[in-house]
Amino acid sequence: MLNAKPMRALGAMSGTSLDGVDAAVVETDGERIYGFGDSLYRPYSAQEQTVLSAALGRWPGEDVDEALRVVQTAHIEALAGFHGVDLVGFHGQTLAHEPQGRGTHQMGDGDALAQALGVPVVWDFRSADIRFGGEGAPLAPFYHFACAQWIGAEAPLAFLNLGGVGNLTWVDPRKATPDEAGALLAFDTGPANAPINDVMLERRGEPFDRDGALARKGTVAQGALELFLDEPYFLKMPPKSLDRDAFKDMIGLVGELDHADAVATLTGMSAAAVLRGMEHCPEPPARLLVTGGGRKNPVLMEMLRVALECPVEPVEAVGLDGDMLEAQAFAHLAVRVARGLPTSCPGTTGVRAGVSGGTISRPDQETPASGGRA
Ligand SMILES: Nc1ncnc2c1ncn2[C@@H]1O[C@H](COP(=O)(O)OP(=O)(O)OP(=O)(O)O)[C@@H](O)[C@H]1O
Numbered sequence: 001m002l003n004a005k006p007m008r009a010l011g012a013m014s015g016t017s018l019d020g021v022d023a024a025v026v027e028t029d030g031e032r033i034y035g036f037g038d039s040l041y042r043p044y045s046a047q048e049q050t051v052l053s054a055a056l057g058r059w060p061g062e063d064v065d066e067a068l069r070v071v072q073t074a075h076i077e078a079l080a081g082f083h084g085v086d087l088v089g090f091h092g093q094t095l096a097h098e099p100q101g102r103g104t105h106q107m108g109d110g111d112a113l114a115q116a117l118g119v120p121v122v123w124d125f126r127s128a129d130i131r132f133g134g135e136g137a138p139l140a141p142f143y144h145f146a147c148a149q150w151i152g153a154e155a156p157l158a159f160l161n162l163g164g165v166g167n168l169t170w171v172d173p174r175k176a177t178p179d180e181a182g183a184l185l186a187f188d189t190g191p192a193n194a195p196i197n198d199v200m201l202e203r204r205g206e207p208f209d210r211d212g213a214l215a216r217k218g219t220v221a222q223g224a225l226e227l228f229l230d231e232p233y234f235l236k237m238p239p240k241s242l243d244r245d246a247f248k249d250m251i252g253l254v255g256e257l258d259h260a261d262a263v264a265t266l267t268g269m270s271a272a273a274v275l276r277g278m279e280h281c282p283e284p285p286a287r288l289l290v291t292g293g294g295r296k297n298p299v300l301m302e303m304l305r306v307a308l309e310c311p312v313e314p315v316e317a318v319g320l321d322g323d324m325l326e327a328q329a330f331a332h333l334a335v336r337v338a339r340g341l342p343t344s345c346p347g348t349t350g351v352r353a354g355v356s357g358g359t360i361s362r363p364d365q366e367t368p369a370s371g372g373r374a
């Protein structure tokens, strides 16, 4: 592959926990990371979250107008202050995900965003992968490969994202490219924060279990944990992916428990799902680097540490930003799409062969690069 000039790409991610939009700049040619730029978090208001929650499970053509307005407005507010950007990677808001059924729905209008920002926008990253037999997720693994090289890793390691859903990427940084056979194995581990958040909201009126404070006071109910681990998903070989609410029924398993035991048990379930996932690693990783909001939950992190032989650290241990890694991933992937490079491969989504997902929308008039944020 000829060397390409690095671009200043701006990625935007609105994740399954519906907390807000993360936006971050990466200098990248889609293969290597050259540096990081500015970043910004634009939270959704409680009212916006209510609108988005109500739209979960809906497909294109169903009643999503109000939710679409929330997503578009929040993204324009988050992204408009960045200048000197060559390309935007716009993930959108996942409302529904059925790779073997109706497909996947990342709500968002990349055309309108390109017009509003005056910058080309890459969006709809997941559909092409599903068309070619893949799960459509996870897609961050190609960026994890670039991160492994950026930090100079020489032995296989793993990245774990603890968002609403958990996903694990095993990386062999000795391979030349992410789509080389054996370079990556990735899949969703199971629910991570989503069920904890749902129960915290329902029982305590709080959006999440800050610092694992409630889980720490409770005890994991072993019976419920075992029932959870009987789910056929855990026996399935990767690649595999999940919808946010695929495990909604697990909340019923803790229905009879008091608040602290319920949250401790859901936290234990998230950790146990990761531990099951680790068994799929082709060889033991030298370390497990954790990104996403769950890395800030010390109870969850401790459950992983006591059960695993390798060090379990937040990605900050290697100088990466765990709040922005997914936004950066979609910046990096946008550049890959612009260059026609694959964004997924059999090891990451089960797609038949490497495929470059994403649609590029160009504005009628591009905004000249200028100074400012990023
Ligand atoms: N201090 C904290 N203590 C405990 N949990 C936390 C803390 N900070 C964040 N979290 C959890 O992390 C979640 C946000 O994580 P993140 O932003 O990675 O999710 P997401 O990107 O929306 O999800 P996904 O990766 O599934 O799309 C919060 O909803 C909360 O559950």
Ligand SMILES: CC(=O)N[C@H]1[C@@H]2OC[C@@H](O2)[C@@H](O)[C@@H]1O[C@H](C)C(=O)O
Binding pocket: 015, 016, 094, 097, 104, 136, 137, 138, 139, 140, 141, 161, 163, 164, 165, 166, 167, 188, 241, 242, 326
């Ligand atoms: C369909 C969808 O939006 N999936 C998300 C979700 O959130 C975490 C996990 O489930 C992962 O599969 C994916 O996001 C990350 C960014 C990914 O594609 O790598």
